[in-house]
Amino acid sequence: MKIICNQKLLANKIGIVQKAINSKTTLDLLKGVLIVTKQDEIILKGYDLEIGIESHVPAEVIQEGSIVINSKLFGDIIRKLPDSFVEIETDEDNNVYINCLNSKFKIKGDSAKEYPQIPDVNEDKLYSIPQDVLKSMIKQTVFATSQDQTKPILMGELLEIENGNINLVAIDGYRFAVRSCQVDNLIHEDLKAKIIIPGKTLIDVNSLLSSEEEVKVGFNEKNAIFIINDTKIVTRLLEGEFIDYKKLCPREYNSKIKLKTKDLLNSIERASLLSQSEQNNLIKLSIRDSMMAITSNNEKGNVYEEVSLSLEGDYLDIAFNSRYLLEGLKNIDCEEIYIEFTTNVNPCIIKPADGTKYTYLLLPVRISSNN
Amino acid sequence: MKIICNQKLLANKIGIVQKAINSKTTLDLLKGVLIVTKQDEIILKGYDLEIGIESHVPAEVIQEGSIVINSKLFGDIIRKLPDSFVEIETDEDNNVYINCLNSKFKIKGDSAKEYPQIPDVNEDKLYSIPQDVLKSMIKQTVFATSQDQTKPILMGELLEIENGNINLVAIDGYRFAVRSCQVDNLIHEDLKAKIIIPGKTLIDVNSLLSSEEEVKVGFNEKNAIFIINDTKIVTRLLEGEFIDYKKLCPREYNSKIKLKTKDLLNSIERASLLSQSEQNNLIKLSIRDSMMAITSNNEKGNVYEEVSLSLEGDYLDIAFNSRYLLEGLKNIDCEEIYIEFTTNVNPCIIKPADGTKYTYLLLPVRISSNN
Numbered sequence: 128m129k130i131i132c133n134q135k136l137l138a139n140k141i142g143i144v145q146k147a148i149n150s151k152t153t154l155d156l157l158k159g160v161l162i163v164t165k166q167d168e169i170i171l172k173g174y175d176l177e178i179g180i181e182s183h184v185p186a187e188v189i190q191e192g193s194i195v196i197n198s199k200l201f202g203d204i205i206r207k208l209p210d211s212f213v214e215i216e217t218d219e220d221n222n223v224y225i226n227c228l229n230s231k232f233k234i235k236g237d238s239a240k241e242y243p244q245i246p247d248v249n250e251d252k253l254y255s256i257p258q259d260v261l262k263s264m265i266k267q268t269v270f271a272t273s274q275d276q277t278k279p280i281l282m283g284e285l286l287e288i289e290n291g292n293i294n295l296v297a298i299d300g301y302r303f304a305v306r307s308c309q310v311d312n313l314i315h316e317d318l319k320a321k322i323i324i325p326g327k328t329l330i331d332v333n334s335l336l337s338s339e340e341e342v343k344v345g346f347n348e349k350n351a352i353f354i355i356n357d358t359k360i361v362t363r364l365l366e367g368e369f370i371d372y373k374k375l376c377p378r379e380y381n382s383k384i385k386l387k388t389k390d391l392l393n394s395i396e397r398a399s400l401l402s403q404s405e406q407n408n409l410i411k412l413s414i415r416d417s418m419m420a421i422t423s424n425n426e427k428g429n430v431y432e433e434v435s436l437s438l439e440g441d442y443l444d445i446a447f448n449s450r451y452l453l454e455g456l457k458n459i460d461c462e463e464i465y466i467e468f469t470t471n472v473n474p475c476i477i478k479p480a481d482g483t484k485y486t487y488l489l490l491p492v493r494i495s496s497n498n
Numbered sequence: 499m500k501i502i503c504n505q506k507l508l509a510n511k512i513g514i515v516q517k518a519i520n521s522k523t524t525l526d527l528l529k530g531v532l533i534v535t536k537q538d539e540i541i542l543k544g545y546d547l548e549i550g551i552e553s554h555v556p557a558e559v560i561q562e563g564s565i566v567i568n569s570k571l572f573g574d575i576i577r578k579l580p581d582s583f584v585e586i587e588t589d590e591d592n593n594v595y596i597n598c599l600n601s602k603f604k605i606k607g608d609s610a611k612e613y614p615q616i617p618d619v620n621e622d623k624l625y626s627i628p629q630d631v632l633k634s635m636i637k638q639t640v641f642a643t644s645q646d647q648t649k650p651i652l653m654g655e656l657l658e659i660e661n662g663n664i665n666l667v668a669i670d671g672y673r674f675a676v677r678s679c680q681v682d683n684l685i686h687e688d689l690k691a692k693i694i695i696p697g698k699t700l701i702d703v704n705s706l707l708s709s710e711e712e713v714k715v716g717f718n719e720k721n722a723i724f725i726i727n728d729t730k731i732v733t734r735l736l737e738g739e740f741i742d743y744k745k746l747c748p749r750e751y752n753s754k755i756k757l758k759t760k761d762l763l764n765s766i767e768r769a770s771l772l773s774q775s776e777q778n779n780l781i782k783l784s785i786r787d788s789m790m791a792i793t794s795n796n797e798k799g800n801v802y803e804e805v806s807l808s809l810e811g812d813y814l815d816i817a818f819n820s821r822y823l824l825e826g827l828k829n830i831d832c833e834e835i836y837i838e839f840t841t842n843v844n845p846c847i848i849k850p851a852d853g854t855k856y857t858y859l860l861l862p863v864r865i866s867s868n869n
Contacts, residue, residue, distance in 0.1 A: 229803060233799050393580070427568070
């Protein structure tokens, strides 16, 4: 193999495919970036057997071929080279020669023959979502995936397509977050689908979303594909039945409040400084006519906060883990929110007041009356 | 005690005195910030028995008094309060009441009676240095202090005053860095002094230097004081005899080269990616007429770099620990440098070509000829 390409472009694309490379793998070959020549470009691939990322760099291909190069070393070298043209050449012993102006590197590579194949997903049936929409959908839900390795399915998110809507759903034992969006004309009206995508994949996808162009999404039984500009991300899907989150939603409420997101967020952040313990971060809310009192106390002291609101329905005293409440509030961009409660042992629902299709459901903490 | 002051100013000053507070101390009282009222202001103090920092906040003093409040909790509360006026009140049981708009905190404080006194340094005899000059002096030397706890004196820097010059000197076993500056008229011509300031103090001082105003410096046998704007830093001095660094400087050279700082820095950064081992980071320099070859190799591969230079004197092959060479080069702002060598087992000296009074001396690594 012998190619010449631009240092900046190459460094950038190595950074992208490195997201799929797990430097702690025991398989040396998977610590590498696969480089394959193709007409006027080289294709770079990284793959950890769960997520595979493929990207392209325009190149002058002098001699066709392929090679696997340790991803960390290759990335470090290319990033530190001057902004110029880089020549990469290999010999029959898989030595790699990297030359750029006054720098000459010779490093050991590996044959590409044994490098595993990233699964194929049919690219004829792809659906399109604006990048910024998908970005905000992931941001508003992925934090609510479970980190519990014993429940692998909850470490993923449900991507559900129904009635021309896409719903992205994350749930752990204590709360769930659902963000929906209608993608007019782009998704076939009567398409129905449910797939479960690993949370880590969505975080990687999110880090590559930037422009206002569209991201193309496709899937089969086992894998999903995201195409962002000229980068392809293929991910294994999680197998199993996702929790029927719709059943968990209360249909009615006894108390509904409207208040400023920032006011509540700031007060809860302060109250959590004195919340009962690091485990449950207990804070208590007392909802009355035009204001809510937020209280918390531990051995260091106590705190009392007041937040203005408008109430429809009954007075209520209820307690929450402040961390879960904060995570939900931080991911709502809207200036005002509604919160709906039934009783102090049933979940509450937080929604942006501007009509964005986002629901954050949170279980309260049960407290005895003398707590 | 009862006072009212501005939230932003208070939060800012707590951040400053916190630099002197070691949150890992076993003495609970020293985890606290001392607050003392004084006419139209409050004085905040933090002290870890080595470094003490004192700063002032304008305040309406309604009732005089003093209190010690856990620094982390106090800082977190004040920082998260809204930008408004904060009222702080104490009762006879050392409870602290913090009120700001709709927030009310009650936390446990401690009596200020037992709080240790920060040593006094006579403030009548202070010398002045422009803040930006002291900042660059610290930056160019402090990285060369030793981190070896068994040689505590080398964890400090020598501040030497002689002939109207101030020299700041750091030395570990392998290199030293000296930065000098002439402070016209500000320091008494025939003043001579040598004190040893802990490296940690200089890092704290550096983090407070910002404006182009002057910092005032004073010292006695045991302590030094730095006054930056309205903040005082008092530090214990290190005791003992500092190494006579001037004796280590070679007086002559056999080879002197002039080259671009950035060219050398970039080449050595690349070469160090394949330097022999993480311990010695060995790279080899071969100095010839108009260029230097930099080489390095390990089990992953090898690298060859060329840097243009102009040589006065003999050809030379010499090896260095790349980390020490990089640290010196990174702290030279000048576009070009001189490097003077005697032999490949004697220290070399790096100097900026613009005449800034900075010397970085570095010992080479001895290598066998077949290495």
